[in-house]
Amino acid sequence: MLEAALRSGAASRQCVFETFARRLPDGRRYGVVAGTGRVLDAIEQFRFGNDEIAFLRERSIVDEQTLDFLACYRFDGNIWGYAEGEAYFPYSPVLVVEADFAHGVILETMILSILNHDSAIASAASRMTGAAGTRPCIEMGSRRTHDGAAVAAARAAHIAGFTSTSNLEAGRTYGVPTTGTAAHAFTLLHDDEESAFRAQVDSLGVGTTLLVDTYDVTKGVATAVEVAGTGLGGVRLDSGDLLIQAQEVRAQLDALGATETKIVVTSDLDEYAIAALAAGPVDAYGVGTQLVTGSGAPTAGMVYKLVARADDDGRMIGVAKKSQDKISVGGRKYALRRRSANGMAEAELLGIGELPEGDGDDRELLVELVRDGVVVGREHTMLEAARARHEASTQELPRAAHQLSRGQAAIETHFLTDTP
Structure with missing residues (x-):
């Protein structure tokens, strides 16, 4: 795609890409955003060095114009997103990338691989810590997943309320409290x-x-x-x-x-087993396999879609895929969580092209993460802040959101547009 766009001249068109999930994993009532901090780390380090360029050249994977572009690649656009620990729902724009096509499209796999994994783990962890109540949960899944994924899983689980991990690398890299047995x-x-x-x-x-x-x-x-x-x-x-x-x-x-x-x-616990133990004299839960595999939902099912691009006159126009079961909604989204007067979440409002009008009790969801290629939103990904955000975000959800039985999303998503 990059080579063809560079050759046609379309690679320089300004675009908006959005990361979202069309639906929650089957039966889940909310998801939890995790991995944003790792995405920011990856974007800062995303480079094509001499070895990568040599590999592409030797196998004639792309032409010289594309190799020249990749050799100089530095992301120079803007990124907005939901802060880590925030709850999300179908079509929530958890990450919005504003850049020309060439600089934005190349990030797709990297962004999705991180957010899909970490959000799946955090979403499962949230159900487990919810079932555990005030009793601590310990992440112990390193032997049940890929070595790199184990470190990421420990971080994601900590965001969603797990108190500690048995993975020492997660403690060294991210400061997750460690414990052993x-x-x-x-x-x-x-x-x-x-x-x-x-x-x-x-x-x-x-x-x-x-x-x-x-x-x-x-x-x-x-x-x-x-x-x-x-x-x-x-x-x-x-x-x-x-x-x-x-x-x-x-x-x-x-x-x-x-x-x-x-x-x-310990012993193959999941949210259902934890809930069943609530009546017992248990003081802490050690959770491994079910946590690091998402407790039946190993991916968050997020996609990375082009939703707007500049036309020949430089004006931004909405674009969207219209296939039967994979519908996207065109236009850059702005997200607001509609809340009642007592602070309970009622709906996810997505304005197309502008922020929806709030009623005084609502909460804006998108925060600035990257400006002109420079990370400016680290505070929205700090671990302890993300833990506090997860607790606050899930507490404002309707009571039904915390039920372990199968059900629909706890709140509905509404698109708001001036188009009749």
Whole structure:
């Protein structure tokens, strides 16, 4: 596309590209924007170096004019978007790219690969933390996904309320709080469970969490308290009927005097399993596979579409795909969240060509991220700010948004235009 547009002269036409999802994953009621900060990092680093240019030239993938363009490529346009942690709905313009065709079209795959993955993880994480209530959720999915995706998933999950991660690289790169646990291999390494527990406590102190279900849970709990004392930090359960086991272990710990010892549960948890454990004496959840695979929705289904371009006179005109089940709406969008007088979200209003008129209680959604190729909106992607934004954004949604049962989007999206 780039080569052909450069050759025809259309590559210099000013354009507007928008990233949005035509629909939410089946049965979901809202999505959560995540990955915007990583997009900004990627745009700043997006270059075609000597090795990339040589690869393209040797295989005659594009012509010399295109190679010259790519060798000098620096994004020089403007980008607006929903701040990280914000809830989104069908057709919400989560990222708006304003640039000439050549500079904008080349970013499509990079933008979509980041936003589709990170938003899918954050959306699943939001359902899990909602089900968990005040109990903390720990991200533990690194062994269940690609190594790079594991780091990104830990960041996205933290935005949506997970308190910590077992992925140390996510802690180093993004500042996500880290925590760890011992595996069954550590217990099996030693001659018996007591030896394993003593080694862990001697190294990490009595505040550590001991894995008590390698052999027999009841005996494991007794041994754990015998070794660490009643000040033992926690025990972890990783198999069996977690609800019944948690109830039995809580009673046993209390009887032994370890009334402050926490119970952490793991083992293929998802939002439904977490909700089912709400009535049990569980203190924290460790979530892995289901989180990093989006709990059944591994992609947010976002697309990157050209919605406006300059005509021969330089005027911007709306353009859109009109295929049956993949309809787009032309024109640059401006987004407003319609809220009631008491602050509850009622609708997503998308103005075409201009911001919809608010009623005093509404909230603008698009924030400036990049101006003339320079990142200017880092504050909208900072991790702790994104966590706070996620909490505020989801709290203003209707009660139905937080139900785990299948349903439609929690609020409707309305396009507003002067065209009759």
